[in-house]
Amino acid sequence: MSIGSIVGILIAGYCSYGFYHYSSNTGGVGHWWYKEAASEIPLFKTQIVSEDPLLVYVDNFITEAEVSQLLDIGETQYSPSKLSTGTSGDAYRSSRSAGLPPSEPSVARVGSRALSLMASLTEASNDFGIPQLVTYKPGQQYKLHYDWFQESMRYKDGRLCNRVASVFVFLEADCTGGETYFPRIELVATSLLDEGKAIQNGSFEGVMFKPIPGNALFWINLPGNGTGDKRVLHGGLPVHTGTKTGMNIWPLKCEP
Ligand SMILES: O=C(O)CCC(=O)C(=O)O
Numbered sequence: 001m002s003i004g005s006i007v008g009i010l011i012a013g014y015c016s017y018g019f020y021h022y023s024s025n026t027g028g029v030g031h032w033w034y035k036e037a038a039s040e041i042p043l044f045k046t047q048i049v050s051e052d053p054l055l056v057y058v059d060n061f062i063t064e065a066e067v068s069q070l071l072d073i074g075e076t077q078y079s080p081s082k083l084s085t086g087t088s089g090d091a092y093r094s095s096r097s098a099g100l101p102p103s104e105p106s107v108a109r110v111g112s113r114a115l116s117l118m119a120s121l122t123e124a125s126n127d128f129g130i131p132q133l134v135t136y137k138p139g140q141q142y143k144l145h146y147d148w149f150q151e152s153m154r155y156k157d158g159r160l161c162n163r164v165a166s167v168f169v170f171l172e173a174d175c176t177g178g179e180t181y182f183p184r185i186e187l188v189a190t191s192l193l194d195e196g197k198a199i200q201n202g203s204f205e206g207v208m209f210k211p212i213p214g215n216a217l218f219w220i221n222l223p224g225n226g227t228g229d230k231r232v233l234h235g236g237l238p239v240h241t242g243t244k245t246g247m248n249i250w251p252l253k254c255e256p
């Protein structure tokens, strides 16, 4: 699928105020059927930040009610965030994380909505994996990293899967600092600067995004040839005061 057709589908989705989409629960990694009725989908708006690599800013991706449902589900589940190597308690990623059950109705709804951004990228698996809350207190951060795995992960059904894309949703932003930073992205949507959602200036390379509850960032990790894209290097900058909480959704692409 070309970047052009993904962009076309994003625009078409926006213009029709919503998507109908499906995921399946036919075994494997955690697939959940969910068809959102148009009335359940918030009127979200997409703006392309960068076309290649594809990075999209989504206003109003989830509602206030969904934010509180997701925070409630995760509340008692937090433990120190892990790196992809499985280690935790490291200054590299000092936040706390909580896996969210994909079958929980609000998780399934928001996970399916995230898949709807992917066009046909995930149609073979239709799998949004296990969404993860991540919460930061003052001084905590996630230094620059990629979300894609160097080596695909083997899931319990034996397939090799990797994170084809990322959707990072801001849930709580009662904080200063904590921007999501992409040092290698050149911003084309200057409206995001005017709206105070993105920050770009001569003192650093790339672009950073202010945490704003309900809004999301969506980007492609594995473009056409399936190789991890190093241009989507990103991190969560240190929170200075208060609390920041976000939700990661990593739709999977699996070998057949
Ligand atoms: O906290 C952020 O802004 C980004 C978090 C992130 O990139 C991750 O958890 O993979």
Ligand SMILES: [Fe+2]
Pocket: 145, 146, 147, 234
């Ligand atoms: Fe990340």
